[in-house]
Amino acid sequence: AAGLNLQNSRTKASLADGVSVTTVGALTLDARNKVDGLLTADGSALPVAQGDGTVAGSTTKVGIGAAVAVNRVRSAAQALLGQNVTINAKSVALDAALTHTALAQATSGAGASAVGLAGALALNLSDASSQAAMGGNGALNTTGGDVAVTAASTSDNSAKATPHAPVTGDKVGIGASAAVNVVANRTEADIGAGTTLAGAKNVTLDAKADHKTTTTAEAGVDGGVAITPAAAVAVVSNTTSAHLGTASTALSGNLDVSAQQKSVTTTTAKGSAVGGKAAIGAAVGVAVVDDLVQATGGNVIDARGAVRFDAQGASASTVNVVASATGGHKNADAGSKEDASVDDKVAKQLDFAKKNQTANDIGDGEQKASTEAAVADQKAGKASASTSEGKVAVAAAVGINLQNSQAKARLADGVQVTSGGALTLDATNNTDGLITAEGMAGGKGDDATKVGIGAAVAVNVVRSAADALVGRNASIRAKGLSLSAGMSDAAGDGSDLVHTTLAKATSGAGSSAVGLAGSLALNLVDTSSRALVQDGASVDAGQGAVALSASGHTDATASATPHEASVAAGGKVGIGASVAVNVLGNRVQAELQDGAQLTAPGHVTLDAAATHKTTTTAEAGPAGGVAITPVVALGLVNN
Numbered sequence: 001a002a003g004l005n006l007q008n009s010r011t012k013a014s015l016a017d018g019v020s021v022t023t024v025g026a027l028t029l030d031a032r033n034k035v036d037g038l039l040t041a042d043g044s045a046l047p048v049a050q051g052d053g054t055v056a057g058s059t060t061k062v063g064i065g066a067a068v069a070v071n072r073v074r075s076a077a078q079a080l081l082g083q084n085v086t087i088n089a090k091s092v093a094l095d096a097a098l099t100h101t102a103l104a105q106a107t108s109g110a111g112a113s114a115v116g117l118a119g120a121l122a123l124n125l126s127d128a129s130s131q132a133a134m135g136g137n138g139a140l141n142t143t144g145g146d147v148a149v150t151a152a153s154t155s156d157n158s159a160k161a162t163p164h165a166p167v168t169g170d171k172v173g174i175g176a177s178a179a180v181n182v183v184a185n186r187t188e189a190d191i192g193a194g195t196t197l198a199g200a201k202n203v204t205l206d207a208k209a210d211h212k213t214t215t216t217a218e219a220g221v222d223g224g225v226a227i228t229p230a231a232a233v234a235v236v237s238n239t240t241s242a243h244l245g246t247a248s249t250a251l252s253g254n255l256d257v258s259a260q261q262k263s264v265t266t267t268t269a270k271g272s273a274v275g276g277k278a279a280i281g282a283a284v285g286v287a288v289v290d291d292l293v294q295a296t297g298g299n300v301i302d303a304r305g306a307v308r309f310d311a312q313g314a315s316a317s318t319v320n321v322v323a324s325a326t327g328g329h330k331n332a333d334a335g336s337k338e339d340a341s342v343d344d345k346v347a348k349q350l351d352f353a354k355k356n357q358t359a360n361d362i363g364d365g366e367q368k369a370s371t372e373a374a375v376a377d378q379k380a381g382k383a384s385a386s387t388s389e390g391k392v393a394v395a396a397a398v399g400i401n402l403q404n405s406q407a408k409a410r411l412a413d414g415v416q417v418t419s420g421g422a423l424t425l426d427a428t429n430n431t432d433g434l435i436t437a438e439g440m441a442g443g444k445g446d447d448a449t450k451v452g453i454g455a456a457v458a459v460n461v462v463r464s465a466a467d468a469l470v471g472r473n474a475s476i477r478a479k480g481l482s483l484s485a486g487m488s489d490a491a492g493d494g495s496d497l498v499h500t501t502l503a504k505a506t507s508g509a510g511s512s513a514v515g516l517a518g519s520l521a522l523n524l525v526d527t528s529s530r531a532l533v534q535d536g537a538s539v540d541a542g543q544g545a546v547a548l549s550a551s552g553h554t555d556a557t558a559s560a561t562p563h564e565a566s567v568a569a570g571g572k573v574g575i576g577a578s579v580a581v582n583v584l585g586n587r588v589q590a591e592l593q594d595g596a597q598l599t600a601p602g603h604v605t606l607d608a609a610a611t612h613k614t615t616t617t618a619e620a621g622p623a624g625g626v627a628i629t630p631v632v633a634l635g636l637v638n639n
Contacts, residue, residue: 091145184363480544
């Protein structure tokens with residue numbers, strides 16, 4: 001079964017470049033789009049139970065069931081004023097709203113008396129853009145009304161590759177599943193560079209986005225020789241931006257520039273193999289997540305009321321990988337030959353996703369560059385599955401999370417701001433990166449293997465930043481200044497105000513002769529919260545309060561342990577190795593930098609607060625005639 005969906009949907013309300021509009025009323029551009037691209041492919045070669053209980057097709061020697069689903073969906077909602085446009089109106093409203101749902105689902109199954117082969121591939125390529133914008137070098141003149149530029153986006157992307165049931169073959173069973181999500185979302189509220197804005201009361205730029213990405217690959221095999229590879233790969237880039245780039249802005253009321261983004265990415269790979277003679281179960285889960293939310297402004301701003309820039313981000317990426325292999329009776333040898341390191345396997349999966357991103361033009365230039373940089377970092381060994389003894393060459397369960405999350409509220413270098421009220425820059429972020437990998441091999445009693453190898457690798461690389469910045473050489477005149485960089489309330493009820501990171505690897509192996517188990521958990525985390533008035537900036541606070549505050553709270557865990565139900569156990573030799581590493585750098589800064597000038601302030605407060613928790617655990621407990629246990633727990637922490 002093969003399914004292909006190529007879908008392009010765009011809703012656009014626009015005025016062309018160079019147009020001139022004069023109206024005594026309001027000018028409104030409104031674009032809304034709802035896009036659903038759903039694809040399912042179901043291929044199976046399975047025995048079917050009859051009314052009398054017999055199973056038709058059960059004597060088939062070879063059963064082959066395969067399914068391929070390729071889904072490419074592009075969507076856009078655009079409310080646009082072109083370049084060099086002149087607008088004379090009472091008020092102006094640009095509004096773009098997009099809802100985007102995409103699914104690629106492939107299901108396969110096979111059953112036979114001799115050989116069962118099944119494969120499922122689900123590839124979801126998704127590009128979504130919600131844009132409310134005025135092009136550059138225009139003139140926006142209103143007669144006391146408000147200017148509102150609003151963009152909103154919601155997306156739900158899924159790639160699923162799963163079996164109907166475990167692939168069966170008395171002699172050989174092979175089941176493979178691969179699910180790949182390549183996703184790019186952009187939400188933008190923008191007034192372009194070089195535009196003049198005059199006569200307005202209140203000006204609002206607001207961009208909001210909520211994105212969900214789910215990638216699931218499952219495979220199961222039951223046969224004489226059982227082989228099960230499962231791979232789930234997610235490459236996700238989300239950008240939400242509110243930007244005021246006017247050459248000059250003059251208004252009688254308040255200026256509010258805000259951007260909010262929530263991103264949830266879940267990646268799951270499960271491989272299970274049960275073989276009478278040999279069982280090889282392998283699962284790989286890889287997530288590359290780049291989340292950016294920003295509220296920015298430049299050039300000249302003159303407001304009689306308050307001026308506010310606000311960026312709120314929440315990024316959560318969870319990777320779950322499980323691989324299990326059971327079988328190979330006492331009189332049968334079982335084993336596998338690996339010809340590449342874990343890093344090489346991950347690189348191949350990322351290359352496949354990157355090639356599809358490029359070939360199908362998913363994302364804008366910055367989003368593609370971000371993916372390219374993440375792939376390059378992995379190949380350069382910056383997210384390597386390795387210890388001081390070298391790279392890991394064999395692993396049944398491999399989980400990788402490469403996550404970058406940024407929230408920025410920033411005034412550009414050289415900006416000039418005059419405000420009759422307070423100037424506020426607020427940036428908050430909450431980044432959770434959680435990865436678990438579980439590798440199990442072996443059996444008990446008659447199902448005990450002669451050699452059981454269970455291995456798990458979890459590599460978690462997470463970067464998180466919240467920046468509230470007044471740029472270099474900026475000139476500020478306001479009745480007070482507030483810069484705040486801190487934690488977003490991700491749950492909405494005050495229960496989650498912590499960056500949480502977890503790399504957890506669990507392994508186990510049992511056999512009648514030799515049991516080998518290994519766990520590597522590597523947690524690499526960099527967080528920063530900065531509230532800064534940068535070099536050369538001058539601030540006239542107009543006797544108002546000046547407050548710079550920054551906060552950061554983290555909970556980082558690296559855990560490499562044996563499975564509770566199965567340590568490395570072998571009748572003759574048991575070897576269990578566990579390595580857990582935490583490498584952390586956390587920075588919280590509230591600072592008037594060297595060369596910045598502050599005049600006419602009221603109360604002045606600089607406050608930096610942080611709480612950090614780090615837990616590193618390595619355990620191993622082999623059992624056997626000869627038991628060998630190397631264990632390393634290493635924490636390198638800089639706060």
